[in-house]
Amino acid sequence: MKRALVVFGILLAVVSAGIVITSWSVATPSQAASAGAGFGTWAPTSTYGWHGSMKVGDVHTYCIRPGLAAPTGQTTDRGVRSDAGGLSPKQLTGINHLVTAYGQTSDPVQAASVGWAVKAIADWDQTLHAFGYPGDTLAGAINWTFSALAPEHNERVQQLATSYYAEATALPVAEGGSEGRLVFTTDDEDPRHGTVTAKVASATGLGTIELTGAEFAGGGTSRSDVRAGESYEIRVTPAAGAPEVTVRGSGVFPTAPRAAVRYFTTPGGQDTAGPAGPAETTVEGEDMEPRVFTFTPTITTQVVERYVTDGVFADEVTVRGDGSWPRADDGAYAVVRAVADVYRDDVEPAPGDAIPGEPVATMVLETDPALGPTSPYRVEATEALTEPGFYTAVWRIFAADQSAAVRDRLPDDYAWEEEYGVRAQTIMVPSVFSRAESDLTVGGTMSDEVIVAGPVPRDGLVLSTAVYRAVDGIAPEDSCTAENLVWASEKTRVSEPGAATFTAPSVPEFGTYYWQESAEDADGVRVHVGGCGVPEETAVAEPPTVVTHAQPSAGFGAVITDTATVSGNVPASGSTSLVFRVHLAPDGLPPAEACTEETLVAVTEPVAVPDAGEYDSPGVPTTASGTYYWIEELRWSPDDGEPRTLARGACGTEEETTVVDRPAVATRATPRAATGEPFTDIATVTGLDESVDAELVFSAYLHRTGQTPDCSERIVETAAVPVHGDGEYESPAVTSDIAGTVQWVAQLQYRPEAGGDTVVIHRGECGEEGESTIVDDLAATGVSGSGAGVSTQMWAAGGIALVSLGLAALGLRSRRA
Structure with a gap:
């Protein structure tokens, strides 16, 4: 049933076409159109129609009235029209583009594709449904017909037709034609180079540019493959001696299709469209400014450092x-050569001042061929600047110093010279140093003298200094940091060479201090900074030292002392004192180990030490003989800190040793005495201090002749004999009425405290040699050996009898007592 309807529709179209054809008259002048490239039957009507171009003369045209009969009759050329077929400018623009760009072809597939796209632009609905296609896509309509007409080309025609349609409908409408221009650029660094760009907004193809005064980088003065909007490099070769060149150019570019077609009509058949031709835009342009090829080189300079110490003149040259x-x-780049002379002056020069004397250094610059003027150059003088002063460079460029390539571009006898005294070209070699007070006293002030030997800038120098504390483990040169800062001075301005003294208010602590001076100019730019830790700027606050010399020896019971000699700087703040410790060395211990808490016998009261000098310790009484070791301690109590020991002696040193003698008593009794005759004992005391409250007590013991002395029978104990130090002391006289041998025993004793009990220091032994007195009746008169002839035996017998009588009498007296 569907197929029958299609056939009926086709027959109806044929009948209708026949009616139109029979009622349409042929226009003149005209010519018959013929089938161009495409598919189908070249006839007014056919089952599948004609799909492609209709050729009128040598022009391929395309149907723009879908549904009408093929234009097989006489066709009239109505020329290029912007109102063809009542189509809009946008429709005409798209159709003109397709029939111009793709339609003039003998390829049936391409021609059929153009035909479908053109008809779709002219009348979308009629194109899709003229052959009964019920859908709504161009590809579907093509498939409806071509699947039977030319199935082998069906897919390709669909692809091309839809692509052409999309391309054509996207085109803008060219209103009022198209304008354009050529734009030239010049390389800022090399005017021989630049670019040309065609600015044509609606260009649709490649154009042509012709240059005057330059050529394209690839060679030649013209190019026909130029794309609008793209830049092309050009190269200028100036004529010898030409000071400047202006590059010009012109060109032609195709632009967007016109909103018109070449309009053909055929009575009773289709209206067709041929190409109206592409639009062309002529463009022109030239350099905005002439390209200058003369060359006058100059220099701008800036010293690398304005203030230099023990260095060279360094310049940054552009x-x-x-x-x-x-x-x-x-x-x-061609090499440009410049030379600078450096001059010295004692005062800061001003621009325009006369150049002083002969140069002291020279600098030479030859530019780098790869860099030319694109980068500054660092240039250094060959001579060192060792003398303080102001140094100014003057750069010069002379034509005679240049290569031929440069000279040819310079004005005749070209010479350029920098002005003398320009601040940017002047450096100063300062001479600033300092001497710090080296020997410090804690609590006192410390000072630094900053000396400016010269020169001084016109606006003066600003001096300051600071002092830093040395820290263990940090190198002196690294110690001047904020963490170690003790004091920083105020700034002082000086306008001429001289010295300025800065005084810090107080030395806070013992140790090493480093000063670091600095100088700035009036703008705050650092001129000089001293080194940290240099000897001239190092100060030390040493703790005072102590040398002691103790009393080397003393008698028993003496009050012993030690003398300390304090040297160095005693702190001016807080309080400083000496304390002496005394130890009694026990037997058997080495001296260095003898000073323990167990052996400590005295700690003196502090002795104030306001300044260096000799200081005696308080006296220390001794209560025992032996070796005493002194240890001195120099103590300091800061105003706001913990007390500390500045110096401490060692135990057992020779100069700090006092030996206290052990008292000794040597006795010598009267060797012989007669009964009733007084006799004594004499004690020689050594090793006893005269200040000791001492005394001697003598005891006499009698024993019979022939008996062993046992000192069991004391006949007398004398009254105490006061003792005042070393010396001989005689006992009170003793008499005995009884003959016999008297044994003496001397006892030395003293009182540690006034009015106190006595303490025995020494007691003799019974029977000591020299401590016996023989008492007999004949001791006083004696008998000569040539007497009356009485024999020795007789005298002895008589003597024994007398002694016996004496002892008997003594015994009687004792019993009476």
Whole structure:
């Protein structure tokens, strides 16, 4: 049933076409159209129609009235029209583009595709449904017909037709034609180079540019493959001696299709469209400014450092040239040579001052072919600047110093010279140093003298200094940091060479201090900074030292002393004192180990030490003989800190040793005495201090002749004999009425405290040699050996009898007592 309807529709179309054809007259002048490239039957009507171009003369045209009969009759050329078929400018623009760009072809597939796209632009609905296609896509309509007409080309025609349609409908409408221009650029660094760009907004294809005064980088003065909007490099070769060149150019570019077609009509058949031709835009342009090829190089400079110590003059030089910098054929910059002389002055120069004397240093610059003027150059003088003063460089460029490539571009006898005294070209070699007070006293002030030997800038120098504390483990040169800062001075301005003294208010602590001076100019730029930890700027607050000399020896019971000699700087703040410790050395211990808490016998009261000098310890009484070791301690109590020991002696040193003698008593009794005759004992005391409250008590013991002395029978104990130090002391006289041998025993004793009990220091032994007195009746008169002839035996017998009588009498007296 569906197929029958399609056939009926086709027959109806044929009948209708026949009616139109029979009622349409042929226009004149005209010519018959023929089938161009495409598919189908070249006839007014057919089952599948004609799909492709209709050729009128040598022009391929395309149907723009879908549904009408093929234009097989006489066709009239109505020329290029912007109102063809009542189509809008946008429709005409798209159709013109397709029939111009793709339609003039003998390829049936391409021609069929153009035909479908053109009809779709002209009348979308009629194109899709003229052959009964019920859908709504161009590809579907093509498939409806071509699946039977030319199935082998069906897919390709769909692809091309839909692509052409999309391309054509996206085109803008060219209103009022198209304008454009050529734009030239010049390389800022090399005017021989630049670009040309065609600015044509609606260009649709490649154009042509012709140059005057330049050529394209690839060679030649013209190009026909130029794309609008793209930049093309150009190269200018100026004529010898030409000071400047202006590059010009012109060109032609195709632009967007016109909103018109070449309009053909055929009575009773289709209206067709042929190409109206592409639009062309002529463009022109030239350099905005002439390209200058003269060259006048100049220099701008800036010293690397304005203030230099023990260095060389270093300059940062920038070379510029009015005009273009000469180039080699390979594009490298020609070398420009400049020379500078450096002059010294004692005072800061001003711009325009006369150059003083002969130069003291020279600098030479030859520019780098790869850099030319694009980068500054660091140039250093060959001579060191060792003398303080102001140094100014003057740069010069002379034509005679240049290569031929540069000279040819310079004005005749070209010479350029920098002005003397320019601040940017002046450096100063300062002479600033300092001497710090080296020997410090804690609590006292400390000072630093900053000396400016010269020179001084016109606006003066600002001096300051600071002092830092040395820290263990940190190198002196690294110690001047904020963490170690003790004091910083105020700034002082000086306008001429001289010295300035800065005084810190107080030395806070013992140790090493480093001063560091600095100088700035009036703008706050650092001129000089001293080294940290240098000897001239190092000060030390040493703790005072103590040398002691104790009393080397003393008698028993003496009050012993030690003398300390304090040297160095005693702190001016807080309080300083000496304390002496005394130890009694026990037997058997080495001296260095003898000073323990167990052996400590005295700690003196502090002795104030306001300044260096000799200081005696308080006296220390001794209560025992032996070796006493002194240890002195120099103590300091800061105003706001913990007390500390500044110096401490060692135990057992020779100069700190006092030996207290052990008292000794040597006795010598009267060797012989007669009964009733007084006799004594004499004691020689050694090793006893005269200040000791001592005394001697003598005891006499009698024993019979022939008996062993046992000192069991004391006949007398004398009254105490006061003792005042070393010396001989005689006992009170003793008499005995009884003959016999008297044994003496001397006892030395003293009182540690006034009015106190006595303590025995020494007691003799019974029977000591020299401590016996023989008492007999004949001791006083004696008998000569040539007497009356009485024999020795007789005298002895008589003597024994007398002694016996004496002892008997003594016994009687004792019993009476």
